[in-house]
Amino acid sequence: MESAANAIGSVPDVAARFKAALRGVASTVTVVTALDGERHHGMTATAFMSLSMEPPSLVVCINRSTLLHDILTSARRFCVNILDESQEPVSVAFSGGLHGDNRFAQGSWSRDQDGLAYLADAQANIFCSKAAAMPYGTHTLFIGEVTDVRFGESVSPLLYHNAAYCTSLPRSVHL
Numbered sequence: 318m319e320s321a322a323n324a325i326g327s328v329p330d331v332a333a334r335f336k337a338a339l340r341g342v343a344s345t346v347t348v349v350t351a352l353d354g355e356r357h358h359g360m361t362a363t364a365f366m367s368l369s370m371e372p373p374s375l376v377v378c379i380n381r382s383t384l385l386h387d388i389l390t391s392a393r394r395f396c397v398n399i400l401d402e403s404q405e406p407v408s409v410a411f412s413g414g415l416h417g418d419n420r421f422a423q424g425s426w427s428r429d430q431d432g433l434a435y436l437a438d439a440q441a442n443i444f445c446s447k448a449a450a451m452p453y454g455t456h457t458l459f460i461g462e463v464t465d466v467r468f469g470e471s472v473s474p475l476l477y478h479n480a481a482y483c484t485s486l487p488r489s490v491h492l
């Protein structure tokens with residue numbers, strides 16, 4: 318049985334322990350892009366999940382201190398670009414390695430009919446119209462209703478695990 322000292326919530330540094338637990342979670346790396354009429358921007362985000370199939374929808378959690386948060390607050394649409402394993406440099410650029418428009422020099426970026434940027438050779442691009450936003454703590458949950466999906470050629474996502482980029486490998490091959 319777990320000792321009382323090790324029980325979740327019984328120690329003062331629960332946030333640090335929560336962070337440590339999250340380090341063990343492998344997450345798919347995305348770059349979320351949006352434009353609000355004048356400004357367009359993108360940033361790396363792993364806090365992404367599917368929400369519902371009726372309607373097809375997803376959630377991204379964005380820190381309120383970021384420029385993308387500011388833009389998403391007034392944007393009507395956004396795109397979740399799911400990176401493939403070759404796109405670590407894109408993730409690095411969009412998580413602070415490069416700033417402003419310079420970020421889009423890393424990777425093959427295109428624009429759709431509205432000017433929304435998408436990574437043309439990403440594993441997938443999920444285009445959304447913003448359906449709702451719910452602030453909580455330091456972040457806001459942006460809910461997107463999926464309006465279109467494009468696929469790249471590979472299905473080999475870039476993952477982030479234990480503070481490092483990695484790839485997924487099948488545990489066993491069934492012939």
Ligand SMILES: Cc1cc2nc3c(=O)[nH]c(=O)nc-3n(C[C@H](O)[C@H](O)[C@H](O)COP(=O)(O)O)c2cc1C
Nearest residue numbers: 360361362363364378379380383384411412413477
């Ligand atoms: C692997 C990885 C995943 C990240 N995931 C998120 C996330 O889900 N939400 C978030 O708000 N920031 C996340 N960040 C942090 C932002 O990408 C980073 O703060 C970025 O520089 C913010 O953009 P800005 O410089 O344009 O404000 C992540 C960073 C990395 C390296």
